[in-house]
Amino acid sequence: MDSKKTSKKRVVIAVWKNRIERAIEVFSNLKVFCESYPGFSYNTLNNYLGKAKKPFENEQLFLSRKEVFTKPIVRKVRSIQPVVNRYELTNHDEGEQNLDFWLAADPETRIYAVTKLVAEGIPKETKMDKSIVQKLKMRE
Secondary structure (H helix, E strand, O other): OOOOOOOOOEEEEEEEOOOOOOOEEEEOOHHHHHHHOOOOOHHHHHHHHHHOOOOEEOOOEEEEEEEOOOOOOOOOOOOOOOOOOOOOOOOOOHHHHHHHHHHHOOHHHHHHHHHHHHHHHOOOOOOOOOOOOOOOOOOO
16 A cells, blocks of 8 residues: 555535625635635634545535545446457358358347348338238137
């Protein structure tokens, strides 16, 4: 583990309850907030946000400290692994490889693929000729 102590970068978020414009303000630290709004005591706010680690709230303001994330929160793991197959061009039969692939697939996948290919080949404005289709009633 790293011997250096890592400090978290935090900001102070001020949410004003009675404002329409600039209802949310972000400050780099509590001292800058107190210099901007001298009516608030640095010591009082520091006691709330520092030791108790709970936000300060009154009728006009909700004040809290939040951590700033400088690196991704969750490391993305690559879900698709690259697969590389090398073949000699003179000995490779792509048709046989395709046949093996589709015969290994389950029937639902094969039917879906055929239906999708047929649908891609038919223009959208084409309608089915319903005079060819016969509707049969089932016997009871």
